[in-house]
Amino acid sequence: MLCQNCGKNEATTHIKRIVDGESAELHLCSSCAQHLGYSVLFSGFGSNIGGLLSRFFPEAVLPSAAEESERCPGCGASFDEIVRTGMMGCAECYDVFYDRLKPSLSRIHGRATHIGKTGTSVDDRTERRAEIRALEADLKTAVAAEEFEQAAVLRDRLRDLKGETT
Amino acid sequence: MTKWYQLSGKENDVAISSRVALARNVRGHAFSARLAPEEKEQIAEEVREAIEKELPGKFLVTRMQDLSRDAAISLAERSLVSPEFVSFAEGRTFLMTPDESLSLMICEEDHVKIQAILPGLELEKTYELSDRLDTILDDAVGFSFDPKLGYLTQCPTNIGTAMRASVLLQLPALRILDRVRHLSNTVSRLGLILTGAYGEGDSPAGSLYILTNQVTLGISEEAALQNLSSLALSILEQERDARKELMENLSFQDMLWRSYGTLKTARVLSFREFMEALSVVKIGIAAGDFDVPLNAVNESIFSMQPATLNTEAGTTLSRQERDALRAEKVRELFS
Numbered sequence: 279m280l281c282q283n284c285g286k287n288e289a290t291t292h293i294k295r296i297v298d299g300e301s302a303e304l305h306l307c308s309s310c311a312q313h314l315g316y317s318v319l320f321s322g323f324g325s326n327i328g329g330l331l332s333r334f335f336p337e338a339v340l341p342s343a344a345e346e347s348e349r350c351p352g353c354g355a356s357f358d359e360i361v362r363t364g365m366m367g368c369a370e371c372y373d374v375f376y377d378r379l380k381p382s383l384s385r386i387h388g389r390a391t392h393i394g395k396t397g398t399s400v401d402d403r404t405e406r407r408a409e410i411r412a413l414e415a416d417l418k419t420a421v422a423a424e425e426f427e428q429a430a431v432l433r434d435r436l437r438d439l440k441g442e443t444t
Numbered sequence: 445m446t447k448w449y450q451l452s453g454k455e456n457d458v459a460i461s462s463r464v465a466l467a468r469n470v471r472g473h474a475f476s477a478r479l480a481p482e483e484k485e486q487i488a489e490e491v492r493e494a495i496e497k498e499l500p501g502k503f504l505v506t507r508m509q510d511l512s513r514d515a516a517i518s519l520a521e522r523s524l525v526s527p528e529f530v531s532f533a534e535g536r537t538f539l540m541t542p543d544e545s546l547s548l549m550i551c552e553e554d555h556v557k558i559q560a561i562l563p564g565l566e567l568e569k570t571y572e573l574s575d576r577l578d579t580i581l582d583d584a585v586g587f588s589f590d591p592k593l594g595y596l597t598q599c600p601t602n603i604g605t606a607m608r609a610s611v612l613l614q615l616p617a618l619r620i621l622d623r624v625r626h627l628s629n630t631v632s633r634l635g636l637i638l639t640g641a642y643g644e645g646d647s648p649a650g651s652l653y654i655l656t657n658q659v660t661l662g663i664s665e666e667a668a669l670q671n672l673s674s675l676a677l678s679i680l681e682q683e684r685d686a687r688k689e690l691m692e693n694l695s696f697q698d699m700l701w702r703s704y705g706t707l708k709t710a711r712v713l714s715f716r717e718f719m720e721a722l723s724v725v726k727i728g729i730a731a732g733d734f735d736v737p738l739n740a741v742n743e744s745i746f747s748m749q750p751a752t753l754n755t756e757a758g759t760t761l762s763r764q765e766r767d768a769l770r771a772e773k774v775r776e777l778f779s
Contacts, residue, residue: 286641293528293532293749294527294528294531295527296517296520296521296527296530297516297750298715298750298763299514299521299749299750299751299754300517300750300751301513301517301527301530302770352474353474353475353478355478359652363477364599364600365475365477365598366475366597366598366599367474367475367478368473368475368478369469369471369473369475369588369590369596372590372593372596372603373590381605382600383593383600386600386601387604387659387661387662388661390604390661390662390663391592391662392591392592392593392596392603392604392605392661392662392676393662393663393664394573394604394605394663394664395664395665396589396591397582397587397588397589397595411592
């Protein structure tokens with residue numbers, strides 16, 4: 279299908295719209311989408327722009343055989359599916375695939391972490407996962423600095439925490 | 445019941461409305477794209493029960509499948525739901541207060557989208573409205589949240605506050621003077637977006653533009669709203685200056701009175717023609733040249749839309765019937 283705006287390039291962006299009292303779909307190539315202001319994704323929620331979404335994961339390398347078999351225990355999504363659709367399968371996917379998501383997340387959001395409203399009912403499992411991530415980072419630093427005593431302490435705490443999770 | 449768009453608001457000569465949307469997902473369910481219609485309805489049921497318990501009788505509940513096509517599209521015309529929400533109705537539920545200022549889309553892109561709209565430039569109050577409902581629902585059903593990543597959403601671009609706040613601005617003078625493109629470039633350098641509301645590119649219908657925040661992670665709701673508000677105010681001032689400049693110009697005066705004549709006398713008015721004439725005449729109304737109440741003019745942006753007219757007429761009108769009905773209503777407004 280050709281772009282409805284320029285009529286030259288292949289349409290890759292499909293946008294649901296309401297035109298003159300009817301539901302309609304607009305098909306655009308990526309350069310017209312950009313020109314018409316649709317490249318700035320999610321100017322409002324619900325502008326579900328398929329095709330452009332997966333551009334958020336250009337760094338994603340093809341998963342190795344071992345990684346490919348890894349699926350989110352929460353919803354069954356593989357990382358490959360997430361990259362292809364540009365959509366996470368469930369909240370747990372953020373934990374399970376965190377390391378592989380990281381480059382894309384920081385490209386979208388910078389190195390920012392959340393500030394602002396805090397959920398009133400943070401799942402303590404989520405909290406524990408966040409702690410595990412922090413400890414793992416500390417452990418890496420300790421090992422690199424050859425502070426092995428400190429590393430041993432961190433490793434034990436990690437083992438305890440992981441034991442609780444599984 | 446008076447609707448929010450029938451009321452006047454602050455800076456109403458340029459700012460039509462303020463909107464805040466919060467995306468949330470109920471813990472223990474996969475995200476929307478992976479849900480069967482039955483599970484979507486189960487989430488709707490959880491939310492509906494929580495609302496009935498905490499805010500009894502405050503919301504009207506509608507299964508999107510039960511709505512006529514015109515009624516569903518009319519919701520989208522009034523920015524209450526997204527076009528995408530209308531096109532796949534299965535398993536989706538919509539809740540709103542009778543004045544339409546607070547609403548919920550269940551299982552759109554995310555499980556719950558809370559949306560508040562108020563007239564004029566009123567971002568803080570609008571946020572408070574959505575925030576209160578968010579807290580009540582979070583207590584009752586529990587939303588996915590990570591201390592580092594914030595509210596977890598189906599699309600990773602929205603994590604953090606998962607908040608989109610926007611102001612609907614009518615900028616006819618800036619558009620006539622061809623200053624919007626430059627403005628929109630400046631806006632995007634500041635991390636916000638300015639896009640056409642109805643129709644796209646350089647000529648959105650009625651010169652209506654949406655100014656939205658873009659960043660959701662690493663910025664608090666308060667700071668994001670403040671940025672948006674101060675930029676909206678600055679655009680507002682530019683529009684007002686541009687209007688003064690135009691009012692001195694004879695060709696514009698001619699255009700203004702011709703547009704006024706169209707609204708006052710036309711027998712058939714398409715939505716686009718109506719919006720174009722209205723946006724020009726609004727400059728004259730704001731300057732005190734025509735005695736038409738501003739809030740009634742702003743309301744007509746919503747009430748004169750095609751499917752909304754059909755819904756009011758109770759039948760799907762032909763295009764000509766609809767354009768005639770619109771012309772009749774507009775003549776009444778300007779008589």
